Amino acid sequence: MDFEARYDVVVVGGGIAGVAAALQAARSGKKTALLEKTVLLGGLATTGLIFIYLPLCDGNGRQVTFGICEELIRLSIEYGPGDIPDNWRNGENLEEVKRLRCVFSPAAFMLALDEVLEKAGVDIWLDTLVCGVEKDAGNNLTGIVVENKSGRGCVHGRRFIDASGDCEVARRAGASCLADDNFLSIWALQYQENAASLSPGVGMHVGGCTASGQPLAKPELLVRCGLDASSLNISSGISGRKVTDFILNGRKLLREHYRMAYENGAGNRKNLYALKLPAMAQFRKIYCIEGAYVLQTGQNQQRFEDSIGMVGDWRKAGPVWEIPYRTLYPKNGPGGLLAAGRCSAAAGDAWEITRVIPTAAMTGQAAGLAAAMSLDAGVDPAALDVEALRNELRALGFKLHLPEAGLAYS
Template sequence: MNFTKHYDVIVAGAGMAGIAAALETARSGLRTALVEKTVFPGGLATSGLVYFYLPICDGYGRQVNFGIAEELLHVSYQCGPGEVPANWRQSTFEKPLGRYRVDFSPAAFILALDYLLTEANVDIWYDTLICQTIVESNRAVGLEVENKSGRGGLRASIIIDATGDGDVCFRAGCPFDEETNKTTLWAMQASLERAREAVAKNDGTRLMYFHQIGSEGKEIQGDIKSKTYPWKGTDGRSVSNFLLKGRSLLREHYEKMRGKGQRRQDLFPVTLPAMAQFRTTRAIRGRFTLMAGMAGQRFEDSIALAADWRKRGSVWEIPYGCLIPSVTGLITAGRCISSVGDAWEVTRSIPIAAHTGQVAGISARLSIAQNRTPDTLPITDLHAELRQKQMPYHLADLAPQDEK
């Protein structure tokens, strides 16, 4: 090894889940490493240009997510445009637009996140790839990483897998579920037309907009009904082909626009995603798996609520078991928790990734304090912490719904 370092907690991946987890543990005084293979914090939300912080309310004016998930929503527009709809409590919109949500600038969010993480004393390792999980007697004790210094070993009492792809659990030998992906590309673009609109309306936010391929049923490859799409985010070759396909479709789009008389200096891409925009890659097979049909179901070990961004009034409880993989010393958060099918559509959103990230951080902290691992942590202890932080985890804890 070219270098080694010891921590209380290592958080793998600096997406929304990893950031929330690292903030939680570092703010409580634990020596926390945050390891990220790109050079940015935020994961898909920033490097992936996914700039819609989906709702943290149920669509009937009831707030569902609190804590760091709510804090990060507000941090997302600290250095740039974006605001919460003033009337979200009175929202009558079926779509998420009028709910407690925000559109943000990925670049502005990155600047704010760097500051937040540094202030909390998180030891950030950017440009550092996690290559292997060090497992001793079925317990994860560290990570092998690779960066400009060479190969390194980071060790910790608890490791949080927030890689979105479940890389740490996968490398530790944990079983997982996976899904294929449709062709997608979201790119930020600039246009003279939008610039004119911005000036006419005296509103700079109109300059920030994007072109999507795939997301609205256009140019999708594969069978939409059965969801047998061609791309696998867990296959190295497929990842490259997915990226090439999306970008070639985007190139063709601009060529088509030029064919329609649009001058190349008046409409052009300005930023492309710096990570592959896969929605679903690996979901660890946890102690419990959340799946279709479980919306509104009560789970005694629920640790979070997740409002369905597609459907107002639909709220899910997320059991703690979804965060617990088969190898001990590990806990997961975000896009790679044990959640499949329709449930995955809900749990993989930005606010829920942040929420499960904070819960994983709390669990790591309590586990260290009790000299145990997250899989043996009494749920009553976790619930006591969540209540103290005023983070509801059962539907019954929410105020009655004001039906409209």
């Protein structure tokens, strides 16, 4: 790891948004670094033990999200179980309500993510904590301050993508950010003997084998979700204390779940127990940038002239959102910065749409391409020719407006 290296594009956060951004920037010919504080790629989707790749379709048989988002859904099951409904396998757009989504093993997905990034030539920095930024006198980002086993140093670049999930870069660079609240929940991998699945939509069945290749007799890995609707006041600001409390209280929920299960005879400590806990805080939303535009509640089925792609509503069939390019860069700088995934600008119910895996992949790819194109054009991402960006996205297989997917505006 070389603090003297100069990158074209520096991506902060190796979650799904950061992976997609780094992949696209590297494929666009840019020297790209991906900085990740853990030793695993995939972020919440993998390290956080989320295991459902939400739909790339509208729920009525129309695929609306394309590109790296589709590549990643296939990679999520390359080294593990899980299936994409048959009718979608060949890119067919049948009148079928079974959604284009899949359940994957987080560990299997991580193995595939390493491979695809290495193939693309992305310089991956694992175990590297971002803890500051450097800017020039004109309020343009010039570097990301990190700490890892090599010590403390600065990773210099010309364009930066904040895919940290909570605007680590944008906030440290002084950009205005928006916050939202969470409810307490925990998803964990659980051993449950003889279980077929958990509850509908939440269960995951992962087969396994012994070291000698014999199938395991019965064990299954299942994911358990506990919920507590209480507000955590994250919207008033995040802190080290709140993160710690969130995690400890989540684990308390899990302990209560097992204590109750043992008491009521649903299982015992040998056939029902926690196998793996999430290694990152499972906040749904913390901070996103205050973008040049902030996507709002109810703006589905609405045309945006600067749309860089579409996403469906994972909760119900029908609603489809066009995502404006302006949600990917901050309203008042700093220069050189783009945001992707959970960090892109959205409020209220719209954030429910932008915070999930397909949108993270889609906005990540768009941000990676915008970073590369803004370098070629010698302009800040905020001044990029959006039509040129949209043309490139179309060339990469994106559909940008509802009618292109056979859908109508409201």
